[in-house]
Amino acid sequence: MSLAGTTGRSKRTLLLAADDRGATTAAVIVRREILDDREWIRCPVRVAADDGHTPAVHPAKNTPLTFGTHEFRRGPHPWGAFEHVRQSDCVLQLQAAREGHSARARREGSRFQGWYVNFQEPMRRTSDGFDTPDQELDP
Template identity: 65%
Template sequence: MGSRLFDAQEVIVRREILDGREWMVYPVRVVEDTGDLLAVHLAQGTPLTFGPGPFRWGPHPWTAFDPYWQSEGVLQLQRPGDGYSVWARHSGGEFTGWYVNFQEPMRRTERGFDTLDQELDLLLPADGSPYRWKDEDHFAERHRSGGFTDEEGAAGRAAAASVVELVERGAGWWEEWRGWRAPEGWQVPEAVPLGA
């Protein structure tokens, strides 16, 4: 199950799984799937669906906002086994940099893939200025309070160290995607019901 490659332009489902249940679910459109890399696009205005809980982490923090992806569309790049994905960010149509989202390694399903955001993020500005961390305090607090096991915390830190090593060597494998833009005419996918 979950071993097939997805077709370009196919709409698949990205699920965050917490406590064995869907915490947040949304559709993405496949840009490319080679087996070694899954590139998907999250369109502005994409509907987000949240699980009803209760969850050990509480409700998803985005439930405080309108349930749609508010920012410009993002390209999300993930490779099997990596504890992170790399997102291309834009503002006013201009590339502003990379956003490294530390998360559980993706697990393919027949409908798409599952993961779980682990709070920690790394911002890589387009102008080459120094990288900066985001949500380090949330990651540390989640670990301190038992939201992450010691093993999960260590995995997150190891993934972060591996990305920093790539960045400092100038070996970001994601750079070849810098100029990618979503084709005109790609529609915003419809909402995904829980458990569908």
Template identity: 60%
Template sequence: MFGFGDIIRRREILDGREWIVYPVRVVEDTEDHLAVYLAKGTPLTFGQGDFRWGNHPWANFDHIWQSDGVLQVQRPGDGYSVWHFWEGDTFSGWYINFQEPMRRDARGFDTLDQELDIWVPADGSSFQWKDVEHFEERQRLGGFHPGEADAVRTEAQRVAAMLDAGTTWWSDRWTDWSAPAIWEVPGRMDLSAPA
């Protein structure tokens, strides 16, 4: 288990290599979930070489996290994480990021964003599907392994059913959370360092 304030790394692994890596701070680590904070200005490190999905789409921008900080909460075995977004000090909503289930190691955790997302506004209005066209195009071009796209769709429908029924596991307790003022933006992660 990681401790409050620990700096760990979040890696997305594609084709057996690091596609993107960045540091996050641990907010809470329990048997049920891992909550980490991605601060504004955090450096993003992108893998080099040929990937089946091409370069990471964020590589075309400044290699830092540009929006306000985001709290990412993931549970073991889930094929998604719940990202909490703020605009300044105002909570703006939840972004359900469909991704491979997290795989922990001593330095952090690995996953891979699988393109499809859901946006849930803070005011409780209807949720919106995001990046559906990108997801379908990725499948059409053979970007997913056999059965992978179907597994993502199944997980997405399960989350949509939770949202429709109002039975989500994530609570409002994080909506008023803010990072401690003493937390500095972590430094760049070294891709060459051992896992």
């Protein structure tokens, strides 16, 4: 697998990859939700697109989830009570670099279910993906 579009781009910019047949496949990176300055949940996500400002990522159903084991002000992550895989069918997350929110398009199968806006501190790129310090406003 070779990386496409690397000329003039930072190593921290997420890239789409092309396999040997020329088919475009998205790179898999790590998205971390941060709470109390610690990793609260970790999930591999596939990059659908990235213009250097707003990566669009897809966390697929049944993707393994890893939960932080520290003491958090909100207690353990509420999803930790379930099987440690992503339960929802399909979400496309748009993570704007300097914005205090992300927008998530939700669908079930081929049917669009609506939008979800997540309030968070601006995402921070890391060497293997990005962190999103969530405001954790949802109940």
